[in-house]
Amino acid sequence: MLESFGASDPGCVRGNNEDYFLVVPTIGLYLVADGMGGAQAGEHASRMAAETIEQAVQNGKAQNGKAMDADGLVAAFGRANQRVMDAAASNPDMEGMGTTLVAAVESNGELLIASVGDSRVYTFENGALVAITEDQTWVNEVGRRLGIDEENLKNHPMRHVLTMAIGVSENLRVHTHRIKPSPGMQILLCSDGLHGVVSDEDLQQALSSPGSLEAKSKELIALARKRGGPDNITAVLLRAA
Numbered sequence: 310m311l312e313s314f315g316a317s318d319p320g321c322v323r324g325n326n327e328d329y330f331l332v333v334p335t336i337g338l339y340l341v342a343d344g345m346g347g348a349q350a351g352e353h354a355s356r357m358a359a360e361t362i363e364q365a366v367q368n369g370k371a372q373n374g375k376a377m378d379a380d381g382l383v384a385a386f387g388r389a390n391q392r393v394m395d396a397a398a399s400n401p402d403m404e405g406m407g408t409t410l411v412a413a414v415e416s417n418g419e420l421l422i423a424s425v426g427d428s429r430v431y432t433f434e435n436g437a438l439v440a441i442t443e444d445q446t447w448v449n450e451v452g453r454r455l456g457i458d459e460e461n462l463k464n465h466p467m468r469h470v471l472t473m474a475i476g477v478s479e480n481l482r483v484h485t486h487r488i489k490p491s492p493g494m495q496i497l498l499c500s501d502g503l504h505g506v507v508s509d510e511d512l513q514q515a516l517s518s519p520g521s522l523e524a525k526s527k528e529l530i531a532l533a534r535k536r537g538g539p540d541n542i543t544a545v546l547l548r549a550a
Contacts, residue, residue, distance in 0.1 A: 311415065311490070313339060314522035315545040318530045320502055321538030327351030328500050328543040329359050329408075337376075337415025338366045341428045341543050343500040345474070346397075346406030354393050354408040358475045361389035362412050376416035382423045383483045386410065386475070390425075393476030407476035411442060411498055413488075413547070420496065420547075422486040426474045428543075429504050432488060433495040433516040438509055441486050445473035490549035498547075499529070502540035507532045522546040 313334055319326040327344035329352070342359050344351030365385035369377050377385075389410065397403045409426025422430050427444040443449065447470040473482050488496065495516055504512070507529065515528045526544045533542040 310550040311337075312522060312548045312550065313546065314526050315339075315543070316523075316526040316530055317541065317543040318534065318538070320540055320542050321534055323541055325349065325352065326541045327355055327408075328502065328541040329355035330498075330543050330545050331359050331363055332545060333363060333366075336363075336366050336370055338363060338412065339414075339496075339498060339545050339547060340410070340412040341498045341500055341545055342408045342410045342475075343426065343428050343502070343541065343543070344406065344408040346403065350397070350403045350406035351408065353396070353403060354406040354476050355410075357393055357396060358389040358408050358410050361385065361392050362410070366414060377414050377421065378416065379421060379423075379485045379487075382412065382414060382421055383485060386412075386423055386425060386483045387481055390475045390479075390481045394479070397476060407474040409471070409500070410475045413496065413498060418489070420488040420490060422488060424484050424486075425481065426471050428498070428500050430486070430488075431497040431499075431504075431512070433497065433513065434491065434493065436513065436517065438513045438516070441488060443484055445482065445484070446471055490547075492549055494549045496547040496549075497529075498545040500541060500543040502538070502542035503529055503533050503544055506536040506539065522548060 331340040342355035344355030409428040411424040411428040447467040
């Protein structure tokens with residue numbers, strides 16, 4: 310059984326919030342999407358992608374009563390991708406929109422994780438913070454492989470470039486992982502508005518606090534705002550009973 314809480318904040322710079330999150334314990338779905346695009350297109354993309362995944366998980370449980378497997382979740386990501394692409398193609402105001410997407414689905418005592426882009430999933434247990442997902446970014450997939458050192462990557466002009474996102478290409482690459490939550494383990498899903506500005510050490514300290522998940526989520530958002538809050542900030546926290 311999982312305790313859960315989610316929160317989102319526009320940050321200190323952006324006038325609107327293009328992040329979108331879902332916490333739906335009744336179907337075992339937890340999700341973060343970080344939209345991008347002009348006007349309100351990013352908000353539209355993140356919400357549309359999230360609702361597509363929610364519908365897929367809901368329909369799967371209603372139709373066969375079975376937990377979603379990795380193939381089913383990847384297929385749902387594919388439908389979300391196509392839906393965002395179709396919407397962008399049919400409306401000039403939505404052209405170029407897209408979104409990151411990371412989802413955790415309860416499946417036979419495990420958490421099935423799928424991700425596209427650079428929103429992340431971490432586990433926190435016994436004082437150790439572990440990044441489960443891999444960023445689909447120029448820095449992670451190109452810069453590090455070229456041997457560029459971390460200090461230069463922090464200021465590289467390509468540091469914010471995604472190599473994959475929902476709604477950008479028909480050739481979607483979805484990363485999948487599985488987590489077996491043990492009692493007390495915390496799982497954090499977040500947008501780069503949090504992990505991009507708050508250090509691992511500060512994430513660990515916030516998650517180590519004895520407070521509720523709500524209090525911890527608010528502390529994480531406050532930390533990102535304290536670091537300037539240059540982007541929208543979203544955190545979904547889970548804790549295994």
